[in-house]
Amino acid sequence: MIVEDSAVVRHLLAHIVARDPRLALVAAVGSAEEALQELPRVKPDVISMDIRLPGMDGLEATRRIMAEQPTPIVVIADSVEDDSLRISMNALRAGALSVVEKPVGVATAGYDALADHICTQLFIMSDVPLIRRRDIGTRLSPRPPGPPLALPDRPALIGIAASTGGPQALAKLLGALPADFPVPILLVQHMGAAFMEGFAAWLDGVVPPKVALAQEGEVPQPGRVHVAPGDQHLRIGPDRTLRLTRDPPVGGQRPAATAMFHSIAEVYGSSGSGIILTGMGEDGARGLVALRRQGGLTITEDESTAVVFGMPAAAVRLGGSSLSLPLPLIAPRVLRLVQGGRPAG
Template sequence: MRIAIVNDMVMAVESLRRTIAKIPDYDVAWVAYDGAEAVTKCAVDTPDLILMDVLMPNMDGVEATKHIMKQSPCAIMMVTASVNRYAGQVFEAMSYGALDAINTPIEGSTGLLKKISTIAKLIDKSPRSRIVNKSHNLPLLIAIGASTGGPQALVTVLSQFPQDFPAAIVIVQHLDAQFTPNFATWLNEQTPLSVEIASPGSCPQAGKILLAGTNHHLVLRPNLTLEYEQESADCCYHPSIDVLFKSIVKHWTGKGIGILLTGMGRDGAQGLKMMRDAGWHTITQDSKTSVVYGMPKAAAELNAAVEILALEAIASACTRFLSTGQS
């Protein structure tokens, strides 16, 4: 996270520098000693966050905040000797878009770091997201949806992957949440890969299988972590394959494979089509090997599948794509 400091007091600048340096993932982008300088520097190099002093010569922090939020908006936290004493200026700055305010920190204070951490999560610049949100560092992601007949189909596919398989796997299997822990344990015994129930904040990782574990929808957030969310009752599938697939298309910046296995209904078909349209390699199970040819058929009707394969051929297709990047 790149943080700029705007303060006319040298001692305050150094105190803020030392505080920021305590977190390895935080860097000082630049320093300005009055509001006018901050406006100019921000236009050239917009940081993730500005620690903005309230009272400064030439242009104070309130006016600087007003200009920055119009010209090159970013997160701004007001820093002042006394938030209470200068409450009027602080609230005026917030009316222009400042997110928060804090008293100038003393050495060893943790209050500023806590507030920065909160803002980092708000703008998706937490240390974790900073690490994973680089496309060239992301593993191949395999997203799988399954319903009726899915447990055994999943075993057939996953058991063919080696223990050092360098792809991340996320699965939605239509199953009531009360059965998911036992299903995860059983699935873990059937495949060389590690199987876990996805928890809020989990990150897709190479060699690990993350399984949707509640009746709420599993989604990928902009910081590439998984979370659960409730959707309207109009969605009859809980968790929904479509909801997961669509969130992955929106936020995953690396390569991926979408797979839709046996199941009743149409869940996952639209999401798989979005994946294909976005350049993902997409696979559906064929009618002959599906217990219920519902979801794969719906996807085929939408032309969502690059490949329609027998169940036993899906793992090798994934391995081939992983090694060559081609179908």
Template sequence: MIRVLIVDDSHSVCVFMRHVLESDGTMEVVGIAEDGRQAVEMTNRLKPDVITMDITMPVLNGIEATREIMATRPTPIVIVSSDWSPSETAKTFQAMDAGALTLLRKPGLGRGNDEACYELIKTVKLMSEIKVVRRVRRRLSQDESTPSVSAHPKISRRIECVAIGASTGGPQALSKILSVLPKSFPVPILLVQHMSPGFINGMVQWLGSITTLPVVAAKDSLRLEPGVIYVAPDGVHMGVTPGPRIHLSTTPVQNGLRPSVSYMFASVGRVFSKKAAAVLLTGMGRDGAVEMKKLRDLGALTIAQDKASSTVHGMPGTAIALGGAERILPLDAIGPELVTSVG
């Protein structure tokens, strides 16, 4: 049985979520915490496999509770939020930057929420399988501290566009990368981050608070401008057309996803070819891996996050196995590498 701790200051929400999770037959709710301080104490005492975490709570909010849990007893945390306003959803990304794995919309009470309930069950089960690490810096061994890089020599090239794909663990990774890019970064950045619908505007606002570059939700036909970060909206693929301009599409899902990193990488390859840089970050599955190999074959710069720094090494690991990564780098090295290669 998967042992779950529910953290929420609403008794009725806790009762409903307990019913939903235990109805699957594979999960047991081992405790309910009504504030963040209780969550920290119960995590240490009950040792759950996974935690569902609200954000706005008394005594200690979900952000601080997540930070303390990840520093004392690292546990997979799923943020479950009911407030979709951009200012409030931006707070959920602070919790993800503190170590939470993903976020979901809180299922409404009563009937008519079958899809949201299914998503909650599926996500909690998936996240319970991820091994998270303590969020405290430690001295690395020689093997861990040496970046894993490909044997191929660096190639001098002109880069006109950067495309980044991420999934589970992506917000934390993006925070580290984008925060080191200078205001003078000379090319546009396209970004696909897999997440539940409804949180993109909050993510745009949060990213805007941690980088000096402007961050916008992409719109169809928008001209790409140097130094602007374009985030793929909910439910549509994001690519580019000559101009260069943003192209949004409702064509079928790829790798079960829309927006898809694969769609973005393929589109960037057609327009920019060897003048592109593609970055594949932490995430489940293989979205973007095959297309990264095609980009490398075109002569584009391709960077995959290494296993040691990835929350989940599915996407970048598949790209590496396919020979699609020219450079395999730890997370802390990817931002500086982009500055050097693009600048």
């Protein structure tokens, strides 16, 4: 189902969907109110959601849909408008699964690539199990605790990776850390390059630590979250400064969490730590294996809270996870580690 108030863009999206044999259009409406009315009748597998709508906006529509008839939602947003970006990020926090750039017209540069990306996102997100879409941190059924771990090194640097479902999970995790958190954090979030600056600015406004896009040559600072920019790998260099490169994708991803974790393992060893949250695919899993082999503590989000258990499951399967925790328990575990872990070296 397409939800878009502009008739021109609505017809363009319908044309984009119609040309993909994986997709079938069941409804195209011009307002959130119409979408809520049609939802019980057409029962779509996935919704393309505009953000700036007359009357109820896309954020409130997302909240209503997730509460009344949870359905995968892909936000279609204008990437250059700050207000649209803010609403889009809040829609992701409310349960939408991804955000893609709104097409302008068939004659614009990059139209075919954007149209293919929109269709692929709609197809992939349509298959996310309904049971996984819920408010993060509610109705937890955590696994029984395993044997106690040996006291790990107190981390000097933490890497975090997330993909589908990441913005809301990151808001929860980083929101539980203090502004003066004593360890720098590197972050890879899979998202379209056009949205990364807005994503970092949004996250900076909802969590206590300072969040900003990483800069080449920057020294990671305590109390700061350094976010990989769009379409660039983020690594830590041997001199412990940030390195941004356009090296080939790793496992189909750029930025790649695996590249980030590998660099942390090489430079920090047992005083590095890595966390993989919700996400599709396997990015980060092999990097987490390398980090764990160096003695660093590695944490994966438990299946009980992950919106999509792909990336964490891959890390667990390959032996890269020291422990698996429900999302609300990760921040307390990290805080205990930085306050009481074994001093490195």
